[in-house]
Amino acid sequence: MQHKKLSQIAVNGLLNENPTFRLVLGMCPTLAVTTSLINGVGMGLATTFVLFCSNLLISLLKNIIPDKVRIPAFILVIATFVTIVEMVMNKYMEGLYQALGLYIPLIVVNCIIFARAESFASVNPVLPSMVDGLSMGLGFTAALAVLGSIRELLAYGKLGGIVLLGEWFPGIAMLGTAPGGFLTLGLCMALFNYVYGRVTEARAHKKQAKAKEENV
């Protein structure tokens, strides 16, 4: 029972409640840093780390933190982990640190982290909270990786810094800029909605057919 529940939580963050495409949370980094695959994945993993740690700690502290001051307490926990990430990246990942810039400290105000702390970690035991943090973070990372790949490939003809499309490819420079971010995300979200809608529809049909069969 417990096992099944955990796997449900794990799938939840990746698909049913994908933070980017379904919940539409954490839009600022999603749009701003997805100009390349590496930036997107870097941002995603940094957020995953913070999400995992803050979910873990908040779930441990949930009975100690008084209800009235829970919001400042959560923010303090999240800000501490973000500062750790910032320092580590500054020391060991100079290039990525420069590329992500101000968006690293801004992980503090990423609504995904706060939303999971408030709606999941503060009411659930430690283990499910850890799984939830990991799954939500990886769902976010996957979405950023997809957007980053599309934009990098179409804007510069590269993927992960490696040239894939040769000189003949002129590159759609617009996709690397702000309007391209909105455009790519909008189109991806529409595609996700379309596929998700089709799949759930097909499932509903199957269930109906099955129910009919049983009735007959």
Added chain:
Amino acid sequence: MKEYFLIILGGLLINNFVLVKFYGICPFLGVSKKTDTALGMGMAVTFVMALASVFAYVIYEYLLVPFELTYLKTIAFILVIASLVQIVEMVIKRFSPTLYQALGVYLPLITTNCAVLGVAMLNTEAIKIGAAEVTVNLFGAFLNGAFSGLGFTLAIVLLAGVREKLARADVPKAFQGFPITLMAAAIMAMAFSAFSSLAF
């Protein structure tokens, strides 16, 4: 004097917080269904951004820098903003119930608006506006906060205007809701990207 003019123009148009810099996208997409609520949200954000810029600047220059604690700025600024929002909410509730009713629901949301933390962080370094670079003083920080907030207000009210019309349009099913809103935002961002070529 020229610097202040640059900061004003940068905040409103050239570095528009939402459409060029991608700060504060969550309220931009979430609270832009009607123009009057969008305006309320915009004004609340502007107010908090101007105040937070001043407080964060003072704390950074006179507390964190002299004691060499600048690595604490993320934590310090977010605490300043969270308590500021709380105080603003209490003050408005006590002295202007009408304003409180208009802004009330949006105020707590502002703590997690990255535009507010973003402007506080930006003020600690030189700001790039077009080809120029400006270092802010206390008044500059206030101007940057206030006019970046007004730039946010401009963008969110414009988008709300578009969405009010879109509500009556026949949108394909997969595009309903956020995707079509993002399309509209993309077109607005294209228009705003033209401002980046303004030079001084």
